[in-house]
Amino acid sequence: MIIIQAKDVSFAFDEKKNIIDNISFEAKEDEFVSIIGPSGCGKSTFLRIIAGLNKATSGGVFYKNRVIQEPTKNISFVFQDFALMPWLNNVENVKLGYSRINMSENEKEKKAVELLGTFGLNGFEYSYPNMLSGGMKQRVGIARALASKPDVLLMDEPFSALDELTANTLRYDVLTQLKDRTQSVRLVIMVTHNVEEAVELSDKIIILSGKPSRVLDIKSIKLKHPRNRRSKEFLDMVDYVYEILAQA
Numbered sequence: 099m100i101i102i103q104a105k106d107v108s109f110a111f112d113e114k115k116n117i118i119d120n121i122s123f124e125a126k127e128d129e130f131v132s133i134i135g136p137s138g139c140g141k142s143t144f145l146r147i148i149a150g151l152n153k154a155t156s157g158g159v160f161y162k163n164r165v166i167q168e169p170t171k172n173i174s175f176v177f178q179d180f181a182l183m184p185w186l187n188n189v190e191n192v193k194l195g196y197s198r199i200n201m202s203e204n205e206k207e208k209k210a211v212e213l214l215g216t217f218g219l220n221g222f223e224y225s226y227p228n229m230l231s232g233g234m235k236q237r238v239g240i241a242r243a244l245a246s247k248p249d250v251l252l253m254d255e256p257f258s259a260l261d262e263l264t265a266n267t268l269r270y271d272v273l274t275q276l277k278d279r280t281q282s283v284r285l286v287i288m289v290t291h292n293v294e295e296a297v298e299l300s301d302k303i304i305i306l307s308g309k310p311s312r313v314l315d316i317k318s319i320k321l322k323h324p325r326n327r328r329s330k331e332f333l334d335m336v337d338y339v340y341e342i343l344a345q346a
Contacts, residue, residue: 195245
């Protein structure tokens with residue numbers, strides 16, 4: 099089933115020249131989709147259009163055949179810079195994810211504590227963001243994004259600020275959410291600059307050009323998880339993506 103569909107999406111600031119030009123693709127249930135391209139090509143802006151935070155200049159993005167015009171609890175966003183409120187503790191930050199859900203404050207707090215525990219933050223529920231490592235902050239950010247039980251999880255370079263060991267652990271956690279049928283997430287779309295990361299996680303990679311950003315290729319990846327970064331098949335796929343990006 100197609101969950102997200104982009105149809106001829108273009109975007110320009112202040113009616114100037116497009117930075118995104120006629121991007122189209124489909125993202126289906128149970129897929130992990132990565133969007134990769136040169137710095138400044140509009141990847142993050144495009145992700146914000148999918149989230150309903152920005153509006154396309156022309157064309158549109160559809161969630162289950164309905165045009166996305168504003169943020170919805172069915173689509174959650176994980177930011178690169180964590181985007182936690184420093185004056186709120188971790189439970190309070192996660193509770194922001196329940197803002198559009200009708201439940202009592204006590205129930206929100208109980209669910210927030212449970213969700214933080216799922217991401218290994220037992221004992222840090224009432225700590226503040228300045229007391230956490232980068233990896234712990236991003237775990238809070240992911241927990242907040244999952245609070246509304248979305249079926250689409252958008253991630254904007256979520257692991258780029260983390261050390262590689264922490265990033266690997268969080269990559270596994272996110273992939274587990276997608277593969278676990280008891281969880282709500284049915285589609286992940288991630289923006290990344292990291293080709294190896296994209297090949298390791300993705301079922302589909304959308305490769306974009308430089309500005310104005312266009313689709314150079316959409317590459318499906320059939321390798322089984324967990325993927326061996328040293329295998330010939332993996333390295334061949336990495337080389338292929340780099341070769342296409344060289345055309346950007």
